[in-house]
Amino acid sequence: MPIIQASSAPTFDLPNATFTGLAAPSRGAEETCVWKTRVHPGAEPGLHSFDHEEVLVVIAGAAVAVLDGVEHPVTVGDAIIVPAGVEFGLGNPHDEPFEAVVALPVGALAFMNGKSLVPPPAQ
Numbered sequence: 001m002p003i004i005q006a007s008s009a010p011t012f013d014l015p016n017a018t019f020t021g022l023a024a025p026s027r028g029a030e031e032t033c034v035w036k037t038r039v040h041p042g043a044e045p046g047l048h049s050f051d052h053e054e055v056l057v058v059i060a061g062a063a064v065a066v067l068d069g070v071e072h073p074v075t076v077g078d079a080i081i082v083p084a085g086v087e088f089g090l091g092n093p094h095d096e097p098f099e100a101v102v103a104l105p106v107g108a109l110a111f112m113n114g115k116s117l118v119p120p121p122a123q
Contacts, residue, residue, distance in 0.1 A: 002028030012120045016043035017090075021121035024106070031106055035121035037090070039063055039098040045089025052108040054082040056090075061098035064091045 004022050012019040020036040023029035037056070045066045056065075062075040066089045067082060074080060080100070082088045092098045109116045 004028075010121070014046065016040055016046060016092075019119070019121040021123075022101075024122050026123055029106060033104045033106055033108070033122035035102050035119075037100050037102055039090050039092040039100075041092055041095050041097060043090075043092045045091040046112070047087050047089040048110050048112040049085055049087050050082070050104060050108050050110050052084050052105045054088070054108075055103045056080040056082070056100040059099050059101055061092070061096045062094055063098040063100075064093060065089075066091065 004027050010021045012021070017040060018038045020038070021027065022036065023032060023034040036059075045064070047066065056079065058074050058076050058078045058080070060076060062073065065072045065074050065080050066087075068086050090098065090100070104122060106122070107118070108122065110119050
């Protein structure tokens with residue numbers, strides 16, 4: 001059973017968020033990808049969808065989850081279940097960072113801005 005040390009987990013930065021790769025095929029996972037998402041204060045939602053269900057568990061802060069255009073406030077301990085094909089994004093109108101742990105099946109494709117890709121933390 002591979003252990004991914006936090007100190008060696010890869011990070012991926014976007015303007016409004018940082019992703020820390022935990023479990024993925026490149027790190028020994030065969031069925032499930034897991035990463036930590038940190039949404040920076042003041043961030044607007046980066047809308048996207050997946051071809052598989054995505055599950056997020058809030059571990060720090062608060063945010064606004066946008067699912068199919070409807071805004072939902074979320075905070076520590078909440079779970080967000082995003083069905084396949086549903087447009088989703090997280091915005092952080094607060095002064096503190098927001099963090100969630102995300103789980104997604106290996107091989108799931110993201111769709112954003114007319115393009116499809118396997119997100120880097122899931123590779």
